[in-house]
Amino acid sequence: MILSSAAGAEDTALLVDTIRAAVGRTDPADGRSERVYRDGPVDHDLWSVLGREVGVGALAVPESFGGLGTSYATVAAVLETLGAELTRVPVLGGVVAAGTLARCPEHPLAGDLLTGIAAGTRIVATVIPGDGLDSPGEGILRADDTDGAVTLTGTVHFVLDADIADTVLVHAVDRRGALGLYAVERTDLRVERMETTDATRSLARLEAAAAPATLLTDRPEPARVRDLALVALACDSLGVARACLDAAVGYAKERIQFGRLIGEFQAIKHMLAEVAVAVELADSAVAHAAWAIEEGTDHDLAEAAAIAALTCGDAAGLASATNIQVHGGIGFTWEHTAHLYYRRALSSSVLWGTADDHAQRLYRLATGRSDREGGTPSSEPAREAATALSATEA
Structure with missing residues (x-):
């Protein structure tokens, strides 16, 4: 090192x-x-x-x-x-x-x-729990304890780096309904890499069938784990957005069309200005989230994570799409990296919740409602997320 x-x-x-x-x-x-x-x-x-x-x-x-x-x-x-x-x-x-x-x-x-x-x-992978923290199926498995031997059972999807991990961290509920954080070796799980939209990120399906596990703590903090994941993903998305903005601006300064640099055209200027504003907002959201992790309360972190996820996801989506547009024909080619950035942005925008999910959560936090008071969420965002993550090229 x-x-x-x-x-x-x-x-x-x-x-x-x-x-x-x-x-x-x-x-x-x-x-x-x-x-x-x-x-x-x-x-x-x-x-x-x-x-x-x-x-x-x-x-x-x-x-x-x-x-x-x-x-x-x-x-x-x-x-x-x-x-x-x-x-x-x-x-x-x-x-x-x-x-x-x-x-x-x-x-x-x-x-x-x-x-x-x-x-x-x-390499340690983490199964990120969903908003529904009370029952298996939202990134939470079932734990059984027989004569002191703890095993996990259940299936989860879209687990980051699970197929290359040595150990997987997962939340599970025991027969008494108590939630705990467990560690399980990847060799004790059935792991299948998923073919997803984003070819630059490893996501896998995990199936545990009475897999031996170790209880790390019976006082887990699943909401904090999710917030940490959202902030980390927001930082990644900010990088995607900034890289796409830089690439688009650089190309606009050198590509000549109709005898002029395309960066001189008002339409291109407005597109890039809109992306620049989005990137600056995303940068501020990440800075606020970093503060919340180190110095803020749990409520501060929850709000900051939702803001960062929403803002950075939108910025990455806008910047990656604009980058393809500004590059014109070459931006649509397989050899250019523009489509890889677009795929990364699309996948990240739904990996641990959609923009609508984060906006609704932010509303509940701002109005003092708990996550469980927000009503039953529509199935549309879930279908949208699965489609964006699982879609493959024709």
């Missing part, structure tokens, strides 16, 4: 430059589309560099477990950078897992997992 500390704006900028240089050597933009569809949604060579040599996995891990314990602002900058480069490495999932495990450090296994994440030698 070449990092010894990563505190302050200067160190964060140096870290970001280091990551960009590593990505440029291992997974340069030229030919990236071909490599994505040839090698799949995991770049093992790049992960070896970023995880073990650079040590990005250690950023979100407390120092007591071999990590760097950096501020979330630094973590956010790294996630944004990785999103901007469409990296196929399990850093986003590792950040969520580290934040989850850090809340139960008294368990020996949790400490071992944190140490492995920091060293880049262990």
Whole structure:
């Protein structure tokens, strides 16, 4: 690991430059589309560099477990950078897992997992619970305890990095209705990689059939786990949005049509200005969410996560679509990376809830209602999310 500390704006900028240089050597933009569809949604060579040599996995891990314990602002900058480069490495999932495990450090296994994440030698995936936290089916399994042996049963879909993970964290309900956070080894699960819209991200279906598990804590915080996941995903989406804006602006400054740079046309100017405003709003939302994680209350984090998810998801969708438009014919080609950014934005916008879900949750938080007072949600957002995640090219 070449990092010894990563505190302050200067160190964060140096870290970001280091990551960009590593990505440029291992997974340069030229030919990236071909490599994505040839090698799949995991770049093992790049992960070896970023995880073990650079040590990005250690950023979100407390120092007591071999990590760097950096501020979330630094973590956010790294996630944004990785999103901007469409990296196929399990850093986003590792950040969520580290934040989850850090809340139960008294368990020996949790400490071992944190140490492995920091060293880049262990990949830990997390099943993100849904809004319906009372029953299995929303990212929550069933736990059975027979003579002291705990097993999990159930099926969950769209689990990030599950097919390459060593260990999976999952919430489960026992026969008494008590919720707990469990760790289960991937080898004890049936794992099937799903073919999804986004070819740069690994999502899988997990099936547990009396899988041996270890209870990490009987006082889990599923809402916080979900909020941490939403903020991390928002950072990734901000990177996508900023990269698409930069690409579109750069192309508009060099493409000549009808004897003029296309950036001089009012229509193009207005499109790019709209994206620029959306990116700035997303940047502010991420900064607020980073503050909420470190200093805010649970309510502050819930609001900030919903705002960041909504704002960054919209910004990434608008920026990636505009990028394709500005590039014109070349933006629609298979060889160009524009469609990869669009697919990443589309997948992220529904991965752990749709924009409508986040807006409704924000309304309930702002009006003082609990999530369970909001009524029964429509099945349309669920169908929309499944379609966006599962759709494949014809």
